[in-house]
Amino acid sequence: MNYRLFFLILPLFFTACAQEKQGKKHQAIKQVHVRYIAPGCATIPPDPEKEVLRLKGEPYANYTLVLLHNQGQTQTQVTTDAKGNLNLPLAHGTYCLKQVLKTDSEALADTLSATHAKVDSACFQKWINTCDLSFEINNNIKQIDTLRINGICKGRGPIPCVINTHFPR
Numbered sequence: 001m002n003y004r005l006f007f008l009i010l011p012l013f014f015t016a017c018a019q020e021k022q023g024k025k026h027q028a029i030k031q032v033h034v035r036y037i038a039p040g041c042a043t044i045p046p047d048p049e050k051e052v053l054r055l056k057g058e059p060y061a062n063y064t065l066v067l068l069h070n071q072g073q074t075q076t077q078v079t080t081d082a083k084g085n086l087n088l089p090l091a092h093g094t095y096c097l098k099q100v101l102k103t104d105s106e107a108l109a110d111t112l113s114a115t116h117a118k119v120d121s122a123c124f125q126k127w128i129n130t131c132d133l134s135f136e137i138n139n140n141i142k143q144i145d146t147l148r149i150n151g152i153c154k155g156r157g158p159i160p161c162v163i164n165t166h167f168p169r
Contacts, residue, residue, distance in 0.1 A: 096134045
């Protein structure tokens with residue numbers, strides 16, 4: 001009787017082990033270097049050497065982003081380390097990284113109404129629906145990407161779709 005139970009449990013054990021091994025087999029590390037590019041808001045042309053440095057950006061340490069998987073069905077907040085890097089162990093699939101502001105429509109609406117900004121609605125919808133970085137994991141090879149977060153000049157609002165209704169004085 002114990003042998004029968006053993007032979008009934010043995011195939012279940014091998015199936016579970018195979019599924020666990022298969023799950024590990026279909027994962028890869030996605031490394032993303034997140035850089036902050038300070039806005040170039042000066043009214044006079046910048047020094048070329050300084051402009052090259054500005055455009056390289058700085059590591060964006062402790063910056064939170066939203067990782068979307070399965071066309072947005074799964075959302076996870078991820079935060080860069082002290083060097084501005086994300087190291088994400090991910091299963092095969094398609095992914096999208098977005099700034100948190102793009103995924104919290106209520107907070108964004110509150111921010112816009114507080115600044116009394118006029119917004120180009122078509123631009124706004126396109127901006128919200130666009131990934132800051134999209135990628136696909138389809139093998140077990142480590143992938144490396146860079147995500148550049150561009151700063152916005154004061155007076156242009158929190159998003160790039162603000163309509164300027166007057167010239168600065």
